[in-house]
Amino acid sequence: MSTTVDTTPSTDPGRRRPDARGVAGDLLRSRELAVLVVLLLLVAVATFKSNGFLTGDSWRDLLLTPSILLLLAAGQTMVLITRNVDLSVASTLGLTAYATGELMSSGQSPWVAALGGVAFGAFLGAINGVMIAFGRVPALVITLGTSLAFRGFLLHWAGSDRVNASEMDSGFLALGTKQVLTIPVLTIIALLVVVAVGYYLRTARSGRELYAIGSDPAAAALFGLPIRQRVLGAFIASGALAGLAGVFFAARYGGVSSNAGQGIELQAIAAAVIGGVAIFGGSGSVWGAAIGAFLLVTIDRVLPILGVPDFYQQAVVGGLIIGAVVLDRFLASRAEHRLVAEREVTP
Template identity: 60%
Template sequence: MSQPLRHDEGAEASTSEALLVEPSRLSRGRRVLGVVLRSRELSIFLVLVAVVVAATARNSGFLFSADGWRNFLLNPSILLLLAVGQATVIITRNVDLSVGSVMALTAYLTGRLFIDVPGIPVVVVFAAGLAAGALLGLVNGVLVSLARVPSLVITLGTLYAYRGIMLTWAGSERINAGDLPAGFLALANRSVLTVPVLTLVALAVLAVVGYYLYTARGGRELYAIGSDPDAALLYGLGVRRRVMAAFVLSGALAGLAGVVYTARYGTVSSSVGSGFELQAVAAVVIGGVAIFGGSGTVWGAAIGAFLLVTINRALPSLGIADFWQRAVWGALILGAIVLDRVLAARQARRLVRARDVA
């Protein structure tokens, strides 16, 4: 004969049953919407698809043409590289505002290497761009980690310092396509299975960094540091070393972006990279990386980069003035931040309810 349930057992059972039954009471549409909102990457991807569909419906050449498809894949590659590095830094609860200036310096360095060292291998130039960017990123990392000065202040200072070095070095000179070897410029036109080579380079970097952050212990420690730097320090994690490494990675990828920029456009002036630091931050935030660190993925940042660049191409074809392009960017950033706060508050309430039930 079964024993009757005690009052607390019955309450616990009924509560558990309620929790199990609750989701099934929602309509299928609301359940799908909930999944989309919880997956920031999926929601941003669906927005990207909607923009592409709207632009293509207005002008089929936007995507279904050789140049349209190529530009859709190739144009975001530079911002994608910057966004991946920026996302890694923001995950640690920091920010790197110097990436545009780093990109400018390495872009000009690329041109000078080809001019001053005739016959230099393209691979060596790519390596030099990575190394120069990593060195500039190391300066940021050392100042932030050892001097304990907020990264916003440090990288704002190096933004202007690096830009000043660029202006002093380049002056009024301009690197032109005629100064660069044809083999290097051909990288912008080469494709593998209709995917541009420069895009494949950016996607390879995305895959490596994304895999490291998701699987490696060092990658998970970056998330732990961003979630609570003080707790991570007490736990014994190498907070300074990890933060420094994040800035080095951001600088290296900005350096690589400078080389890719030179190969893509063939010309370099002193204004290269201006405003790219804010675009990188915007792509990361829109892609679902929490501005306060500890959550988000580089995959979302990459989709955010694609979305921003695609919007720039799509809105003119839809007959929307240039002014509204920036307005749409601002709306997306505000929407991403509000959504992040709403989802975080909802998750906190769920944890409280689960703890009360337990």
């Protein structure tokens, strides 16, 4: 379910504890459940039209393909909640994937290469965060600029060369195909990361403060929340997760060139928004973003089975994004009107 900040003290005697019916009602109204239902319907239709949709390589690809997008969507969720956006994750993925491959080709162990890729991604995220949080420059402008700068640096570094599978550790490359009970290892790791991020946002004080900052930055400042530090932390986390996605990219594809990850930043934003993360900040959950990532990949798989041309596949995704944003504004407007009405009634 979408998460929002509850400012009501837990010791308030007039506060009612949620009962089973209230929890069930919240669940039925949640965006995450609606997206999950759409996802399951798509899978059901595809299975009906094609008997091999959930078998063999098709099943593996359906689970493996979203693994990289899951990590990017999780990082994007943390940034969007603070009323910002990170357009540089694709270039960060490309840089860290190439750096991971280069480290292994130079003789470093897979563990050193993987940790180096994540650390490099966190460093790139810190560059964004410092300029946005302390320079007070809009995130859209900064991350668009760093996206181009990071990609340009990768083009200068890699040129026309690429890191080939023969230059990387065979055990590391095996992660791209290894499975546990038919579930790809990369997908399992990505889901564990999503669970960790979701737990942090829901239980940690600093995680809940991200929602407060996105809901009302001015009120958060008056309340004394460390806005700059939290925004900086969100961008570092987004960069680190993009770095891990770069490690996944190298393991899955076995070769990295200067165009690695191009365009995937829009898919990460789309996954989060479709999954219920408000583009205007303050609400949403990483669970919804994860379901949105699976939905986007499933759409790409299902629509060709239904005979839908490529153009309409992109139109469907675009329509989902527009619909999600419109729905967010509609729900926010209803909530504002309801609060105004309650204040007028309360003596």
